[in-house]
Amino acid sequence: MAAPELPVAPVQSDDKTKPKKDEPDAKGKAKDDKKPEGTEEEELSEEDQQLRNELEMLVERLKESNTSLHRPALETLRTLIRTSTSSMTSVPKPLKFLRPHYPDLQALHKTWPPSEDSSLFADILSVLAMTYSDTQPRGTLHYRLLAAKTSNAPSDPGSWGHEYIRHLASELGPEYTHRTENNEDIEELRELGNVCATFLLGHNAEADAVDLLEELETVHRIGELVDKDNFSRVCAYMISCVNFLPPPDDVSFLKTAHSIYLQFSKFPEAMSLSIRLFDPELIAQDFNAPANPLMKRQLAFLLARAQIPIEWIQPSSSDIDIDTESTGSPNSDDQGLPDDLMECLGNTKLWAHFRAFGKELGVEDPKSLEDIYKSHLENTRTSTSVDSAKANLAGTFVNAFVNAGFGNDKLMVEAEEGSSWIYKNKEHGMMSAAASLGLSLLWDTEVGLSHVDKYTYSTEEHIKAGALLATGMLQCGVRSEMDAALSLLHDHLDNKSVPIKTSAITGLGLAYVGSHREDLAALLLPHVADENVSMEVASLAALALGFIFVGSCNGEVTSTILQTLMEREDAHLNEKWARFMVLGLALLFVGRQDTSDATIETLKAIPHPISKQAQILVEICSFAGTGNVLKVQALLHHCNDHIDKEKEDDTFQAFAVIGIALVAMGEDVGAEMSLRQFNHLMTYGDPVIRKAVPLALGLISASNPQLSILDTLSKYSHDNDLAVALNAILAMGLVGAGTNNARLAQMLRQLAGYYHKEPDCLFMVRISQGLVHMGKGTIGINPFFSDRQILSKTAVAGLLATLVAFTDAKSFILDKSHWMLYFLVTAMYPRFLITLDEELNNKAVTCRVGQAVDVIGLAGKPRTISGFQTHQTPVRLGTTERAELGTEEYIPFAHVLEGFVILQKNPGWEDETKMEL
Numbered sequence: 001m002a003a004p005e006l007p008v009a010p011v012q013s014d015d016k017t018k019p020k021k022d023e024p025d026a027k028g029k030a031k032d033d034k035k036p037e038g039t040e041e042e043e044l045s046e047e048d049q050q051l052r053n054e055l056e057m058l059v060e061r062l063k064e065s066n067t068s069l070h071r072p073a074l075e076t077l078r079t080l081i082r083t084s085t086s087s088m089t090s091v092p093k094p095l096k097f098l099r100p101h102y103p104d105l106q107a108l109h110k111t112w113p114p115s116e117d118s119s120l121f122a123d124i125l126s127v128l129a130m131t132y133s134d135t136q137p138r139g140t141l142h143y144r145l146l147a148a149k150t151s152n153a154p155s156d157p158g159s160w161g162h163e164y165i166r167h168l169a170s171e172l173g174p175e176y177t178h179r180t181e182n183n184e185d186i187e188e189l190r191e192l193g194n195v196c197a198t199f200l201l202g203h204n205a206e207a208d209a210v211d212l213l214e215e216l217e218t219v220h221r222i223g224e225l226v227d228k229d230n231f232s233r234v235c236a237y238m239i240s241c242v243n244f245l246p247p248p249d250d251v252s253f254l255k256t257a258h259s260i261y262l263q264f265s266k267f268p269e270a271m272s273l274s275i276r277l278f279d280p281e282l283i284a285q286d287f288n289a290p291a292n293p294l295m296k297r298q299l300a301f302l303l304a305r306a307q308i309p310i311e312w313i314q315p316s317s318s319d320i321d322i323d324t325e326s327t328g329s330p331n332s333d334d335q336g337l338p339d340d341l342m343e344c345l346g347n348t349k350l351w352a353h354f355r356a357f358g359k360e361l362g363v364e365d366p367k368s369l370e371d372i373y374k375s376h377l378e379n380t381r382t383s384t385s386v387d388s389a390k391a392n393l394a395g396t397f398v399n400a401f402v403n404a405g406f407g408n409d410k411l412m413v414e415a416e417e418g419s420s421w422i423y424k425n426k427e428h429g430m431m432s433a434a435a436s437l438g439l440s441l442l443w444d445t446e447v448g449l450s451h452v453d454k455y456t457y458s459t460e461e462h463i464k465a466g467a468l469l470a471t472g473m474l475q476c477g478v479r480s481e482m483d484a485a486l487s488l489l490h491d492h493l494d495n496k497s498v499p500i501k502t503s504a505i506t507g508l509g510l511a512y513v514g515s516h517r518e519d520l521a522a523l524l525l526p527h528v529a530d531e532n533v534s535m536e537v538a539s540l541a542a543l544a545l546g547f548i549f550v551g552s553c554n555g556e557v558t559s560t561i562l563q564t565l566m567e568r569e570d571a572h573l574n575e576k577w578a579r580f581m582v583l584g585l586a587l588l589f590v591g592r593q594d595t596s597d598a599t600i601e602t603l604k605a606i607p608h609p610i611s612k613q614a615q616i617l618v619e620i621c622s623f624a625g626t627g628n629v630l631k632v633q634a635l636l637h638h639c640n641d642h643i644d645k646e647k648e649d650d651t652f653q654a655f656a657v658i659g660i661a662l663v664a665m666g667e668d669v670g671a672e673m674s675l676r677q678f679n680h681l682m683t684y685g686d687p688v689i690r691k692a693v694p695l696a697l698g699l700i701s702a703s704n705p706q707l708s709i710l711d712t713l714s715k716y717s718h719d720n721d722l723a724v725a726l727n728a729i730l731a732m733g734l735v736g737a738g739t740n741n742a743r744l745a746q747m748l749r750q751l752a753g754y755y756h757k758e759p760d761c762l763f764m765v766r767i768s769q770g771l772v773h774m775g776k777g778t779i780g781i782n783p784f785f786s787d788r789q790i791l792s793k794t795a796v797a798g799l800l801a802t803l804v805a806f807t808d809a810k811s812f813i814l815d816k817s818h819w820m821l822y823f824l825v826t827a828m829y830p831r832f833l834i835t836l837d838e839e840l841n842n843k844a845v846t847c848r849v850g851q852a853v854d855v856i857g858l859a860g861k862p863r864t865i866s867g868f869q870t871h872q873t874p875v876r877l878g879t880t881e882r883a884e885l886g887t888e889e890y891i892p893f894a895h896v897l898e899g900f901v902i903l904q905k906n907p908g909w910e911d912e913t914k915m916e917l
Helices: 046-063 067-082 093-111 116-132 139-149 162-181 187-202 206-215 219-224 231-244 249-263 267-277 280-288 293-305 322-327 339-345 350-361 369-373 388-402 427-440 445-456 461-474 484-490 498-511 518-529 535-548 555-567 578-587 593-603 610-622 629-640 651-664 668-684 687-700 707-716 722-735 742-754 759-772 793-806 818-827 909-916
Strands: 832-836 846-852 865-872 881-885 890-892 899-905
Touching (some): 046 067, 067 093, 116 139, 116 162, 139 162, 139 187, 162 187, 162 206, 206 231, 231 249, 249 267, 267 280, 267 293, 280 293, 293 899, 350 832, 369 388, 369 759, 388 427, 388 759, 388 818, 427 445, 427 498, 427 818, 445 461, 461 484, 461 818, 484 498, 484 518, 498 518, 498 535, 498 818, 518 555, 535 555, 535 578, 535 793, 555 593, 555 610, 578 610, 578 793, 593 610, 629 651, 629 668, 651 668, 651 793, 668 687, 668 707, 687 793, 707 722, 707 742, 722 742, 722 759, 722 793, 742 759, 793 818, 832 846, 865 881
Parallel strands (some): 832 899
Antiparallel strands (some): 890 899
């Protein structure tokens, strides 16, 4: 039986008085007896006393001149230390008893010549050094390296146990830093680091292994150390670290995790990282890696969701099969890719799946305006006649957002001949009404174009312009070989009518968002560079190019926009439209981090206030979703200055506020911290900053109605400054977009009553009501997808363009440019999980849907969702929700159950069910 760890205290007298000064306390030593460390006389059990005597005898033996006694003594010491079975909460007894002898043993080791015995001695000293780490730092590592140098076959550090390895790992980092600063040899440290990391990986300490290799700057070599049991935990931890790492470490982590996934044939996981890296070569390589055609289709769905240019994954001309080539048109984008893959890549069946999904949920019937407004619940005291034109205009947007994608709204698509809603609007209102067809018929390129076509022949220029915008909108995110949008809009690019011209330009931008097509650059760049066209046309052309080439860093487009900004007169650059030209430039750098440095330097040379706006927009786009703390701090500094509007333009401060949200939204902790900063900015900021804060709140929590943010926005929506209230009302719509949130709907109904005499505010309340019920609660605008791991660059473009329009709502949205609300179409995507069989037909299976739980670094196999409900697919997913299959009957090809997921029958399932029977 093992001896008790602490000696039993002497029995005290019955009066329970405190021990006297010289009486021993419970630990067996006099309380005030301050003897030197290691000399106190403890009351030890017989077994402990025996161990102590044995250890002291072994130490004495090491000091003897007879070297033949050294090896057995060392072996016995090693055995005693390794077999000590103390609890982890206290120092093992052999180490405790040997601690007073450590300095003598150190001195003794120095007198021994290099040999196998000396190596073993150093090994033991390395373990003893753990008890002296407070006074002699890095002793464990020093003796470990010494032991390795003096032996041909040094012992495995893992044989000393987990605590020893952790101690060794903690000393490697500081030693590495010290040696790199002094240009000393670091290779032996890296080799030892690999040994420690291998041990940690084998003992469920993947996070410690990654951290150690990151300190030693060899994290790229972790792929050689992982195995099939721990690679997924290693990659999950590495990916979760990315938001907290400075460049270029963040990219190297993603690339390392990507190579590990490929090593174990985890293609969807690898592809999602390639998309995050936005690397055309990696994406093409990942797409062509799997031989399984079903896996290729699954990857195609992922690429389609991310709006990756199809040209990136096309095989080279030498790979194209003659038969395939002869069947496709010479200019088609899909040469070399089979039709089934093109269907997945082009999202061509998205509309059909979406409508089937709506039918399954029972929301396919069109909603009327009254279904959304529920005016009978508004507590309006007096019924005053609000500007009816404005009310009709609001109705246009509400109808479009609510019935988006279903193609059967009563006001436009299903309206009887001659009684279309368009004619209930005035001039520019007609444009938005005609354009709303594009949202109602979203993604349905065949039927949609025939509906819109009749309005393109209208003699009224605003109706015609709206029809051109609708043509672009309904093809947003859909790629087909027909190229209908280009064919229909191309002829109107040089139209003398400004509304028609700008609609054709914007329509092209929306239809081909994220496609990176060079032929469109050739069409649109002349409109940017031409000094004779108005600033409105040039800026919208630049914005359309920003949409098409989002995140591409395209040199030609960048240089053309920069040249235009330098050559245009100050009067032009002072116009309200100029902000969209610089936004077009900024969108080229979405998510590309330091790539934009040269452009920012060039912008500094422009002697006009717009230069400051452009620098900030380019910078915030470059670091969108990265959570980069230094950039957020820099943006806060921009908001510190109190600027005299008479002398200097302060618009850049509004962009800085929006930028804080754009940068921070990629990471939960940063997003939460930024909310507190917004609170301060709202309290102490100038009007331009206060006006932008609600917009930032709307962006940071798009389609994710958190209670605290809703309450904050509700407070701001009653602000004395109507510009703040207006933006807060829009932000409420963005935060609740597509959620059908009942609390938010009630807030908006109360606001409708509160602002019944304010036409502008009431107009915004109606818009927000439409946004909250977007797609009848099935379409969201959150830019993150794939378990909130990937940022959609096209969604960022649409959201940012809408918010920039609201930095001066009176000049744009509340004037004649209300159609800019349709920029949101690039961020709109169904929030569903649809499971498909091997023929890509709907396959209903049981799944569980619940709140996503972060399980990175947790031991065992914890549940990844909480508070789940069981459903049959297809199901609707919230922004922070996650799904998992209810049974193991089917194996999903996707790593995240979101969007389209192809299933394959599990071959082992039937055997399991038979065994159960």
